[in-house]
Amino acid sequence: MREMNARTRIVASKDQVSCDLAGESIILNLKNGIYYGLNPMGARIWSLIQERRRVDEVRDQILDEYEVEREVCERELLALLSDLEENGLIDVERDT
16 A cells, blocks of 8 residues: 555545544544544544545645644644554545
8 A cells, every 4th residue: 555645635434423522533433343532633634534635735724723843744644644544534545
C-alpha cells in the first residue's frame, strides 16, 4: 500500500458511528466493535472528513484554525490518517 500524500482523498468510513463528547470524538468501528477516541484536534479533523476531502485541504484548514508549524501539522495529520485507515475508520483514494 502506497503512503498518503497531500493529494490523497479521504472520507470517514460508512462502517462506523461517532459522537462528540466534550470536544473529543468517540468512534465505534461497526465491523470489529472497537471504540476509538480522538482528542480535540483529532475530533476537528474527524469532523472535516465527514465529507470527502484531500489531505491538503484538511491540513490547510487545521493551519488556519490552530497555531502549529506546517511540517508538524502535515506529519501529525498523516500519522493520524494512517492510524484511522489501519483501523478501518476512513476510506482512502490514492492517486494512481
